[in-house]
Amino acid sequence: MTDASATLAQTLPVPSAGWRSGSNAVAAGIVVAATGLWTASAWADGGPGASAGSVYSCVDRTGRRLTADRPIPECTDREQRVLDQTGAERRRLGPTLTEQERAVVEAQRQREAAERARAAEERRRERVLVNRYPDQAAHDAERAAALAQVDEVTAVAQKRVDELLRDRKKLDTEMEFYRKDPNKAPMVLRRQIAEQNDALEEQKRFVIAQEAEKRRVNQRFDAELAQLRLLWAARAAAQAGAPLVLPPLR
Numbered sequence: 001m002t003d004a005s006a007t008l009a010q011t012l013p014v015p016s017a018g019w020r021s022g023s024n025a026v027a028a029g030i031v032v033a034a035t036g037l038w039t040a041s042a043w044a045d046g047g048p049g050a051s052a053g054s055v056y057s058c059v060d061r062t063g064r065r066l067t068a069d070r071p072i073p074e075c076t077d078r079e080q081r082v083l084d085q086t087g088a089e090r091r092r093l094g095p096t097l098t099e100q101e102r103a104v105v106e107a108q109r110q111r112e113a114a115e116r117a118r119a120a121e122e123r124r125r126e127r128v129l130v131n132r133y134p135d136q137a138a139h140d141a142e143r144a145a146a147l148a149q150v151d152e153v154t155a156v157a158q159k160r161v162d163e164l165l166r167d168r169k170k171l172d173t174e175m176e177f178y179r180k181d182p183n184k185a186p187m188v189l190r191r192q193i194a195e196q197n198d199a200l201e202e203q204k205r206f207v208i209a210q211e212a213e214k215r216r217v218n219q220r221f222d223a224e225l226a227q228l229r230l231l232w233a234a235r236a237a238a239q240a241g242a243p244l245v246l247p248p249l250r
Contacts, residue, residue: 054090055083129224130231139228143221147214154210161203168196 057067058075066072072080076096084090097105133139171193178185 053085055085055087056093057081057083126227126231129228130235133224133228135232136225136228139221139225143217146217146221150210150214150217154207154214157203157206157210161200161207164196164200164203168193168200171196 054069055067056070056072057065058072058078058080059065060072060074061077066074071093078095080093081089082091082093133142171189174189175182175185175193182190
């Protein structure tokens, strides 16, 4: 209750018991009048949705300039200026968004959050990369170890190819007896030759795949080395006290 309401309540006479029983309508009128005076006083003090001492101003869709002591319903679709009692602008109240507009804003917010997360993950990976390879010697050593593993697997496959070729020569020697008519060769011999051909082709495909794997290993280490050179340079500049220039995000 405001000071004006409190003063009014103090000045109202207290009716006697007889008067109350005989003048209910008059008493009710006095209560209603007091309540109305308190409500008007509270509305003048600001009311819900208003900032104390603020003046809201806008131009509605018909071009009328409107002013009120609270947000203006006719301008919910546009910006409203919030002024103080001297007429100076304190802030601006943005338009109320529709459900579709809120969805667009939320989608944009999620995209920005995803981009920030991606950038943070990229920085984390860069830190891990630099910690793993503090210099080019460490990176070169791991490249050599990775290539050595591929070479070992390739060597085993190539050894198997050589064994199959030796076995095939033995079978070819036996087929010399049936050179004029290979269909007369025993079924067991022809089956062994077919199996040898399949095994040989399989091993050759595996060797080719290992060569491709070796190229992929080199490409990965080449890409890492290009990124690491930028990171090493940025770290050296930071340690020397020069401005830190980070490599661009990919």
